[in-house]
Amino acid sequence: MLHPLSAPNYADRIGFAHLTRKAFEGVDLHPLRDQLLARIAEGTAQAGEGLDLSLIAQLLGEKEAGLVIQTEVLAFHQLFRTPSTAPKPGLRVLALAADIDMGGNTPIEFLLEGSDIELLTLYVIKGSGLPETLPDHDVAIVVASDSEECREALTVIEQAAPRWPRPLLNRPDLIGNLDRDKLYRLLADVPGLDIPATVHATRAQLLDLSQGRIVCGDITEELHFPMIARPRGSHAGVGLAKLDDAAALAAYLVERQEQDFFVARFVDYASPDGLYRKYRLAMVDGKPYACHMAIADRWDIWYLNAYMAFSEEKRAEEAVFMLDFDRAFAARHRHALDEMSRRVGLDYFIVDCAENQSGELLVFEADNTAVVHNMDSPVVFPYKPPQMRKIFAAFTAMLSRHAKARDEAGEGSAA
Incomplete structure (x- = not known):
């Protein structure tokens, strides 16, 4: 039974985006890890520091140790805050997460970069469920993935969803649509879309x-x-x-x-020049946005093994892809993308795709937890920061729209 909202009893943390950026930039996280370990040994560590330590361990390749720490922390504290950079938050967002490795929840902190949004993350823990009194928030979003480890958390949220006191985005019953063996059945007959x-x-x-x-x-x-x-x-x-x-x-x-x-x-999606081109799109509020384009001479391609940073020619093509996206790629596949978004039904998700040799949209997978970030070097990828900010702006506008719709409809209703 969900009771009225209360002032949140949260623990502050450095958070996913900040620590991941440090690791991405080559900062040595061992001194911070040792400092946090010392605080735990002294018995002076706060819950947020424990969660940060868990993430640092995972970023350093110590996944199992990191998950043990995380589970121990979450056994006594489930609510955490990533503060807004603004003096006064314009919006309070509650993310509903699961106790899983760092890639198992939507990395929402990246999407809120530079905004005036205060993020509270509530971990829905096996056996504990949701608290009787939810922390006060303007809009909530489910960030747990469709993986097996998140099923119990999603079930708990789904049971509470009809009585949720605020707008609830990425509803848990729809996240299951992203399973590899469900997605193709959902999209199998969409005109202009190929999904094996x-x-x-x-x-x-x-x-x-x-x-x-x-x-x-x-x-x-x-x-x-x-x-x-x-x-x-x-x-x-x-x-x-x-x-x-x-x-x-x-x-x-x-x-x-x-x-x-x-x-x-297997679908051979090689372009006429023999290279493979794989795209990542963010679907935000029903609209597609370009995240990246990877070009390689191998079919099993993702951004890291395409070595885009080492090819000026590849980066020039990616820049054109982003610049012309709305009137080129998105226009070519408008009907397929619109229908996919409608059937999946989520407010926010990621699509990894290509174009098959017949020109159809070839969908590899969709999920709600892929990382969309603005960490790439603006010197090497000068075209990326404006594109990432465009995605972030769309995401925060979506959150604000739902919160505003609820306010206009009155206190008791959800958008």
Whole structure:
């Protein structure tokens, strides 16, 4: 039962964006880690410092240790504040997060960069659920992902959603649409959009396929070699492979220990010049924005392995992509993007996509937790800061619009 809003009992923290930026810029985080460890040893550390220490450990590659610290902190304190840079906040946003690694919640702090918004993050913990009295806020947004580890948190929020006292964005029942094996069913018949069927396959099924006891069509009708395989639940390309035939599948299974996988047909989306171009879009309030364009001579491309910083020619093409986005890429795929946004139904999400060789929008995945940031060097990427600020402005305008709509509708209703 949700009770009236109260003055929040939060703990301040340095926060995700600030610490990640330091790591990105090459700042040595070990001295800060040691300082926080000393405060914990003395018994003088605050809850926010404990959460910062958890993140520092993860940024230093100590993921398991960081998660242990985080879980220990969240056992006794769940509400944290990332202060606004403005003397007086213009808006109070409540982010509803899960106890998961640093990539498992929407990195909303980056999106609020330079704004007058005060961010409160409430961790919805297994067994604890939501507090009886919610902290006062103007608008709330669910930042937990569609991953298995977040299911319980999403269920708790979903049960409370109909009685939420403020506008609630990225509603939990819609976040599940982003699962790899659900998204393709949701978007399968959108005109001008190509999304390969991504289906769950067990290790036993793939072993049978590799040994000729079953055929691709026994797993799903449109599957064929070459195919894409990845361990279920993996991210950032971990375990991702293109398998050309049964022998390649057999060799892949020798290397992987997982029991569950996602498989899909391979789409050769190479451009006429032989290079692959992969795009990241932010969908904000139903409108697409360009986040980046990665260009490489390999199909398994993401921004880091495209080495964009080392190619003036690639960066020049990315700059044109961003500059002309509204009248070029977004215009070409307007109907597909509009329909995708409508069906997914989220206020904010990210799409990784390309164009197939027929010119259709080829969708690889969509999620609500990919990092959209303004950390790249303005010297090397002078065209990026204005584009990132455009996305941030759209995001904060969306939050303000929902808060304002509620105010205009009266105290008791949500936008």
